[in-house]
C-alpha cells in the first residue's frame with residue numbers, strides 16, 4: 221500500500237492531535253482552541269518529529285476560513301447590531317484605533333517601518349469570534365444586554381476586518397511607497413478603484429441576483445425533504461460563492477463566504493443552514509487552528525521575551541483599558557464594562573488571516589507574525605482566567621459597599637433614596653418581557669416601579685413617567701431603595717437566571733412573605749430560582765407550548781405552571 225498520502229496524513233494527524241491536545245487542555249479548563257494550536261505546533265517544522273505539509277495545511281485552513289466566515293455572515297443580524305449601535309460602533313472604532321496605535325508604537329520601538337507597525341497593530345485589534353461566543357455561552361451572557369453589546373461590538377470589528385482584507389492588497393503598494401517617502405497617490409488610486417469596483421460588482425451581483433436565487437434554491441431543496449441534499453446545498457453555496465467570488469472578482473474567499481452567509485441570514489432557513497454546516501465547519505475550523513499552530517515557532521518565547529510581553533500587554537490590557545473607558549463614558553455600569561473588556565481581551569482567527577495576508581504582501585515581518593501568533597495563543601489561554609479575575613473583582617465590589625470618595629459610580633450603591641410607594645409591584649428589567657408587564661400594570665392603575673440597568677431603557681421609562689431605580693438589581697441597596705418590605709410583589713423579568721437567583725435571595729432576606737415571580741428558560745433554572753426563594757417561576761418555552769395547545773384547541777392545556 222502506498223503511504224505517500226500527504227493530504228490524508230495532514231488531515232488525520234491534525235484531527236487526532238487536535239483531539240488529544242484539545243481534550244487535555246479542556247481538562248484544565250482552558251479553551252480547546254489552545255489545544256488545537258498546540259497540536260499544530262507539534263506537527264509543525266519547529267518541533268522535532270512528524271512535520272505535516274504546510275501547503276496542504278494552508279489550503280485546508282482556507283476551507284476553514286470560508287466556513288467560519290460563512291457562519292459569521294449567517295449570524296450577522298443588522299437588527300441586533302442596530303440595537304446596540306450607539307455603543308458598539310464607537311467602542312469598536314476606538315478600540316481598533318487604540319490597538320493600531322499601540323501596535324505601531326511597539327513596531328517603532330522594535331525598529332519596524334510605519335507600514336509594518338500599523339499592520340501589526342491592526343492584527344492585534346480584532347478579537348476571536350469563536351473564543352468570545354464560547355465564553356459568553358459558558359457564562360450564559362449571550363442573551364443579556366452585556367452579551368448583545370459584546371457581540372455587536374465584535375460584528376463591527378468583523379466588518380472592519382473584512383474591509384481591511386479587501387483594501388489591503390491595493391493599499392499595500394501605497395503603504396510601502398509611503399514608508400519609502402514616495403507618496404504616489406495615482407499609484408494608489410488606480411488599484412484601489414479597481415479593487416473597490418470589483419467588490420462593488422460582486423456585492424451588486426449578490427444583492428440583486430444572489431439574494432433571490434440563493435434563498436430560492438435553498439427553499440426548493442428544503443421542499444425535496446432530503447436532509448442530505450439540503451446540507452450539500454448549503455456547502456455548495458458557501459464554498460461555491462467564495463470560490464467564484466475569488467476567481468471572477470478577485471475578492472478574498474473570506475469576503476465571498478461572508479456575503480453568501482449574509483444573504484442567507486435573511487431567509488428563515490438560515491437557522492437550519494447554520495446548524496447543518498456546524499459539524500463540517502467545526503472540523504475545518506480545527507484544521508485552521510492546527511495550520512496556524514504549525515507556523516508558530518515556540519523559541520520566540522525565549523528569544524524575544526520582552527517584545528512578546530509588550531504584545532501581550534497590548535492585547536490583554538491596552539485593548540481592555542480602551543474598551544473599559546469607552547463603555548464607562550457611555551454610562552454603563554462597571555460590571556458591564558469589565559465583562560466587555562474581558563471578552564475582547566484576546567485575538568484569534570481574524571488576526572491569523574490578517575498576518576497571513578500581511579506576510580504575503582510584505583507588510584509584516586515573520587517576527588511580527590510570530591509575535592501575533594504567540595500573543596494569540598497565550599491570550600486565548602489566559603481568557604478564562606481573565607473572566608475568573610472579573611468574577612473576583614465583582615464579588616469583592618459587592619462585599620465592600622463604601623466606595624472611595626473620588627470614585628463616582630454610574631450607579632450610586634449607597635444611600636439610595638427610598639421610594640415613597642407602598643403596596644406596589646417591583647419590576648426588575650424592562651426589556652421584551654418587563655415592558656409588556658409594565659404596560660399592563662399601568663393600564664390596571666397598579667402602582668409599580670422598575671429597576672433597570674440599561675441606559676436606553678431607563679431613558680424610555682423616564683420619558684414615560686415611570687418611577688425607575690437605575691442600576692443592577694443585584695447590587696447592594698437596590699432592593700431596599702425599592703421599599704421591598706412593604707411591596708405587593710417582586711417580578712424578576714430578566715433573562716439571566718443566575719442573576720435572577722441572586723436578586724430573589726436578596727429579596728428573601730428583606731421579606732420572607734413577599735411573593736416573588738421569576739423568569740427562566742430551562743428546568744435547571746426553575747430549580748435554581750426556586751431554591752433561591754422564588755415562589756413561582758415562569759418558563760417561556762412552557763408558556764409558548766400552552767398557548768400553542770390552546771390555539772389549536774386539540775386538548776386542554778396541561779398544567780406546566782411551576
Ligand code: AMP
Nearest residue numbers: 649650651652653672673674692693714
Ligand atoms: P429582555 O431580555 O428583552 O426582557 O430584557 C431584559 C432587561 O432587563 C434589559 O433591559 C436589561 O437591561 C435588564 N436587566 C438585566 N439584568 C438586570 C439586572 N440585574 N438589573 C436590572 N436590570 C437588568
